[in-house]
Amino acid sequence: MQDLLYFSQQLVNGLTIGSAYALIAIGYTMVYGIIGMINFAHGEIYMIGAYTALIAITGLATLGVAWLPVILLVALICAVIVSSSMGWAVERVAYRPVRGRHRLIPLISAIGMSIFLQNYVHLAQGSRNIGFPALIDGSFRFGAPESFQLSLSYMQITIFITTLICMTLLSLFISRSRIGRACRAVSQDLGMANLLGIDTNRIISATFVIGASLAAVAGLLLGMYYGSVDPLFGFIAGLKAFTAAVLGGIGSIPGAMLGGLILGVSESMTSGYLSGEYKDVVSFSLLILILLFKPTGLLGKPEVEKI
């Protein structure tokens, strides 16, 4: 019983972090699916989302607003607005001018953008860790109080539910809306979509904005869950989310969700049963194995050679 509770606790920990990875991974996978490039500045967009949320929360606290739903909603809206305009601007400034060139050029441009944004936040906000207030506190407990108790915190539940809502909305948006349909068309064949009268530039911008908004949501959630932010906050999370996207099959949205969850759970199980030191070793080995045996990822479609 004790062991089962311990296992479930690690599973909950893994699923929480995994669903946040999935939110960030969507940004990588959608951009790749549409223009075939990897947006390495995406981790920084997520970090900026977390900072914006923190600034909004602090601002509201000084204004004396104490009602939690208002604080969260305002923080969320601010984070989404700032991050998505940042995502849009990054595409306009760094990627659009080099689109269609050799594929290394946008990649280098992306890495440059990532370094720029990191250092910008270093300068603007300082390099120290800033504490994030624990707004959602408390947890449900399972198991006898004298032995190991499974605790499911309200914050973890919030992360699950928010991710679930975001993913459902995204799936509906992609499958039902006009822009969603255009997105799918562009990802199948950019040139053809252009010929058929779809404003591909607008669709590509929309992709960046959607990815950045989800990253901002993840930034707010993980900032509150972990408890602090720093300018390098986005780097590791970005790397992990990118791994998740590749694991699930880059270009595939359900793949990013699956990849995120698998990565999160494998990380927490490794630290739970082996040692925290091997956490990254196991998750990146997993990536190498998948790439060796199924290079397109778990749910990725094999690329059809166009003749």
Add this chain to the structure above:
Amino acid sequence: MNISAKKLATAVSASVALMAAGHATADIKIGIAGPMTGPVAQYGDMQFSGARMAIERINAAGGVMGEKLVAVEVDDVCDPKQAVTVANRLVNEGVQYVIGHLCSSSTQPASDIYEDEGILMITPASTSPEITERGYELVFRTIGLDSMQGPVAGNYIASQKPERVAVVHDKQQYGEGIATAVRDTLKDAGIEVAMFEGITAGDKDFSSLVTKIKQADVDFVYYGGYHPELGLILRQARQTDVTAKFMGPEGVGNKDINTIAGEAAEGLLVTLPPSFDEKAENQELVKAFKDKGEDPSGPFVLPSYTAVQLVAEGIKQADSTDPFDVAAALRANSFETPIGTVQYDKAGDLKSFEFVVYEWHSDGSKTPAQ
């Protein structure tokens, strides 16, 4: 073509002569190397503020052998690669004395360069024993060693009679070194160390680690490392009802842990150098810091002040600015400093240095632990 080459040659020789002239009346340059930016910059602030104050006061009192001390400040971000870069920059600047570095993992590679180049280095903060184990002639410190701090922490934990203890570290030279010393002390005292595990510095998610600590059912957790990680571990541990007492080395003892951990920092135990700023003989100096709007209570402020003072007094005793003579003078004499009477052994370590266990509070203050 010919003329311009000649002109160029004249200009170059003129400027070389100017530089040489500038050098002849040069002041004594003191390099201060530590993190101005990066996650542990607050320790760097302590180091810079202590060293600057010492330089200011020594200059106000007439300098050293008629010459003024001039600070050359460099930022190593507490990153070993950056530390090597800035060490080379100090070499090029013609610095002969360095106060720094702060993180042991930066001090170690930088000290190789200083020793090769004949530069005297005094670190006010690096506690890793390996730094002075290599038989270097020009490496000193104004702080104790992990091998002194570890047993203090270990013995304190043993005196609280816990049944089981977890020891966690950040896999870095400083953190793992001190965690190992604590584990060994605990084992010698016959206390079960249920967990000895590393984490990755810079990581944010410690939920799995915290679950493991909870499962291991320990009464005490010792963490070897710095405050950004321990702050998060504390916070995440309190949210999942881990009731164990936490303890860390001086790398966690600063007010930033309160902004990260909040209420969860209450009751954290920290081994720190004794509060030099509370000693009666230092009150005049403490006032000078306060007049300048600076806080002298950080653990590295007065050791850093002392390091500069030792360079100045070493030069006076040796009656020479040659770093090797100064090093010999530091080993041969004893000095009265804000951190007490300083005497060096052959390795460059202080003959005695005390660590004290403090209890940290959620408002950032500390009191001696019971």
